[in-house]
Amino acid sequence: MRLTFAGAAGTVTGSCFHLEVGGRQLLVDCGMFQGFPDLEERNFEPFPFNPREVDWVLLTHGHLDHLGLIPRLVREGFRGRVVCTVPTRDIAHIMLMDAARIQEEEGEDALYTGEDTLTALDRFQVQVEYGEKAPLGDGIWARFHDAGHILGAGFVELNADGKTLVFSGDLGNRGKPLVEDPSYPPKAHVLVLESTYGDRVHRPIEESVELLRQAILDTFAARGNVIIPSFALERTQEVLFILFKLWRERKIPKCRIYLDSPLATHATRIFERYTDRFPEPARRMFRKKRDPFDFELLQYTLTKRASKRIPSDEGGAIIIAGSGMCTGGRVLHHLRKNLPRPESSVVFVGFQAVGTLGREILDGASKVQIMGSIVPVRARIWRIEGLSAHADQPILVDWALHADPEQVFLVHGEESALTALSQRLAGHGLAVHVPAWHETVEL
Numbered sequence: 001m002r003l004t005f006a007g008a009a010g011t012v013t014g015s016c017f018h019l020e021v022g023g024r025q026l027l028v029d030c031g032m033f034q035g036f037p038d039l040e041e042r043n044f045e046p047f048p049f050n051p052r053e054v055d056w057v058l059l060t061h062g063h064l065d066h067l068g069l070i071p072r073l074v075r076e077g078f079r080g081r082v083v084c085t086v087p088t089r090d091i092a093h094i095m096l097m098d099a100a101r102i103q104e105e106e107g108e109d110a111l112y113t114g115e116d117t118l119t120a121l122d123r124f125q126v127q128v129e130y131g132e133k134a135p136l137g138d139g140i141w142a143r144f145h146d147a148g149h150i151l152g153a154g155f156v157e158l159n160a161d162g163k164t165l166v167f168s169g170d171l172g173n174r175g176k177p178l179v180e181d182p183s184y185p186p187k188a189h190v191l192v193l194e195s196t197y198g199d200r201v202h203r204p205i206e207e208s209v210e211l212l213r214q215a216i217l218d219t220f221a222a223r224g225n226v227i228i229p230s231f232a233l234e235r236t237q238e239v240l241f242i243l244f245k246l247w248r249e250r251k252i253p254k255c256r257i258y259l260d261s262p263l264a265t266h267a268t269r270i271f272e273r274y275t276d277r278f279p280e281p282a283r284r285m286f287r288k289k290r291d292p293f294d295f296e297l298l299q300y301t302l303t304k305r306a307s308k309r310i311p312s313d314e315g316g317a318i319i320i321a322g323s324g325m326c327t328g329g330r331v332l333h334h335l336r337k338n339l340p341r342p343e344s345s346v347v348f349v350g351f352q353a354v355g356t357l358g359r360e361i362l363d364g365a366s367k368v369q370i371m372g373s374i375v376p377v378r379a380r381i382w383r384i385e386g387l388s389a390h391a392d393q394p395i396l397v398d399w400a401l402h403a404d405p406e407q408v409f410l411v412h413g414e415e416s417a418l419t420a421l422s423q424r425l426a427g428h429g430l431a432v433h434v435p436a437w438h439e440t441v442e443l
């Protein structure tokens with residue numbers, strides 16, 4: 001059995017692991033590299049395998065850094081099948097179509113077209129529930145377990161050649177309102193583990209909610225706006241859920257909340273289909289017809305025209321817009337208007353990768369470049385980390401110890417996180433390796 005780290009090796013994006021076992025070839029994820037331009041160049045590099053020979057793609061979840069290169073894979077000859085959970089299939093549809101739209105806008109540099117994406121979506125032929133075995137031929141089987149990361153996310157338990165391999169995909173945080181806590185992995189021979197927050201300990205979620213409330217109250221007192229750059233999937237719905245609760249409990253005043261992201265709006269429509277998969281408190285809320293995705297303060301600004309009508313001078317608005325790391329999308333307009341205003345705030349509620357505008361602002365830049373113009377940063381910058389959809393170091397360590405593997409490969413992290421988690425796991429007696437990009441190991 002041979003495992004090649006085709007992506008997310010030494011970086012947090014581009015998840016893709018290629019496994020050859022017997023006569024079969026399969027991938028776990030086929031994601032896009034995001035962040036620095038030289039990292040994004042990797043999206044154009046040849047795959048370290050022949051896409052025509054790949055039989056299966058096991059897709060852990062619907063984030064672009066896990067599925068964004070599937071249309072390219074199909075374009076280069078992949079004729080196998082994609083296996084994922086039922087919600088992931090729905091999410092993949094909107095994420096890939098949106099990615100194709102952005103690609104097409106970039107013209108010459110497009111990785112694929114909308115047409116390629118539709119062909120790729122035809123390969124999504126096997127949908128499973130958590131715990132359900134998917135036979136992959138030659139006695140190999142896989143199943144997904146709840147990763148607690150976003151709606152539909154699963155970590156992969158793969159059984160091949162008498163060995164159990166576990167691929168964490170992205171592993172979730174605990175105590176989240178709209179996803180269950182991550183399930184524990186089975187005993188595994190090999191563990192491929194994400195490390196996004198391998199060097200961090202998250203603050204409790206209640207503290208994060210309180211910090212968000214403080215940011216809103218302070219900003220409104222100064223007559224500013226609160227800009228929340230948000231990932232379209234999960235984080236946006238979670239922020240809406242928290243805002244709805246704060247408002248119902250009269251902890252924030254009546255205000256205008258805009259969801260200014262077509263992608264996040266489509267994602268929210270998908271979440272509405274799966275409310276029965278939420279943890280019990282959220283399920284109960286929906287049963288009582290209290291709908292955090294549809295309440296009187298909330299406006300969806302689907303069209304560009306509606307987006308432009310969002311007033312920015314008078315303050316008192318909460319604007320949630322993508323992209324989550326400020327690398328594009330409507331949030332750029334809101335940042336351009338609000339960053340120079342000391343009365344406004346930008347509240348970061350998600351991971352900001354090195355090389356992104358979000359990270360630059362978070363790291364304290366006094367001015368930034370947005371759509372060709374230099375914008376001074378005078379707004380107050382807030383960082384709320386406890387809402388993260390990723391496990392922190394204690395959760396990752398606890399989880400890895402449950403799998404009790406003979407070998408751990410740490411992926412999907414920046415260098416400091418990989419080093420810290422590696423040392424911690426080694427301290428618990430585990431054999432840890434941090435693979436290089438395109439490295440192959442025999443198992």
Ligand SMILES: [Zn+2]
Pocket residue numbers: 061063066149170
């Ligand atoms: Zn993810």
